[in-house]
Amino acid sequence: MPLEKDIEPELLQKLASLQSVPDRDPAKEELGLAAFIREADGLLTGITPQPEARHKGWMHALRSLLMNQRKERSPMINTLATILLITSLILGGGGATVAAAQTSQPDQPLYGVKLLSEDVRIGLAADPAKEAQLAMEFAGRRAAEIALMLQKGIAPSQAVQLRYQSQIELAVRSAARLSDEQAVKLLAQMRIRLQEQQQLLLQIQENGSPAVAAVNQIRQMLQERLQWIETGLGDPAKLREELRLREQDQNKVQQKTPSSEPQASKTVPGSGAGNPWTTGTPTPGSGYGPGQGTGECEACTPAYDGQGSNPWTTGTPTPGSGYGPGQGTGPTDPATPGAGSGSGPQPTPWQMNQPTQAGPQPTQGAQGTAPGPQATATPHRSGGKP
């Protein structure tokens, strides 16, 4: 078919400019032919085995199969194999380390890995319910670790105790973010677990663990968190509100005080020598109570309201706890114990991170030890703070 039918002359002319091609160099053509024949000869050699190889071919095949001998090694396969090896070493080795760390105790080197793996699992939790369950599971681990240490007569470190507390609080907070029905269900489970843990501690205490103070502190902390849970079981909304207020207050304090030292001085205007970090309900006999402050710091210390209510403690103080107002400007409630200006105990691990309105605590002070008829009294927040 003539080309002119398919294409206009102008375009054909342009394409025809490529028609003129110089002749091929005959020498190169000869060389090309020789190379072609040589390559064909190489194929012939490759296809037909050597005479001796024909008789021992089965040995070669077996050796190739067992020892993976290859005439040519593929760079891609080598690279992939290297990547796979490194990946398996990293992941497999890391996984083995994490698995081994799961049974480690606080005094063992892999304990940090265990905590890190827990943090990662909590961080990856998809929803608050899962987060709460994980936090409660890990709190159970802390409880077991603490119990083991106490049975050995070793006082658990503050770091372990703090982690125990923070994981319980995280569980409660996560549960509070759920719907009322789900929250109550989870809180009920938490209550059972915490009660079991409290019971375990009680047994340890009865068995005569030397670390009495630590046991007491942990039991106190558990009691406080159980009170949160009780609040939540009764009214989840109230628990949420309390948690929100608590968080707000902590944020305020953190904004005001960049470090913990000034925090203590600002939040405890009562300047009593008590425990400035206490936030929870005082333990009987702990000497927890208000100091001599004047309550002038409105931002951080509620003024005496005549009711003596402590927003952080919803329960009734235990008789003999010495819990009550100090010698501040607030009126003295006959139902409260004599306020003490004596020095309180050192900050407990539960209270290290929670500077609040707590005032100095009369313990064995001159005026603060006499338990009054405060069994039914509500703690006051006068001048000095509870």
Next chain:
Amino acid sequence: MNPDAEQELLHGAEALDHSALAAVYQRYSPGIYRYAMRLLGDDCLAEDCVAETFSRYLKAIRAGKGPQDHLQAYLYRIAHNWITDCYRRQPPPPLELDEAYPEDENARPETRLDQAFEQQQVRLALRTLTPDQRLVVSLRFLEGWEYDEIALAMSKPVGTIRALQFRALNTLRKVFKLSEKEGSHAP
């Protein structure tokens, strides 16, 4: 080529017979070289294309996948694929006077330059086509093949070849800024 003669040649080549292989090379390598030279404009690349084309042919024979007929179409298809890969690997060469034009040695330098410039323009225009379109245009208008031969080489129906040619020419018209004559040159 006589089909019987071609079959005989193919069988000899499959047996890696030297004389058959040499005959195949001598018969088809010049055409492959010209084809590559037209599209690449570089004699070294064209020689590489020839060598690689025949090397792939040998490998196909060894694998038992060599052609049973239409050896020329088969070899052109290999060469075309190699050139397409070459286009992908390399940017368009710069416009320069090529030393591989001995017949132009007596021509005036400006004439050689114009000729080289025009050839380079056409090569660049062919690069704008799809590989299939380029193959159709090359075989049809540079090598002078008929539709049925191109269809065999590309393993496509003749209608498809016509459609490919139609679209290729339209693209070339746009590239060369020629007026399109779609009615008169429709497939």
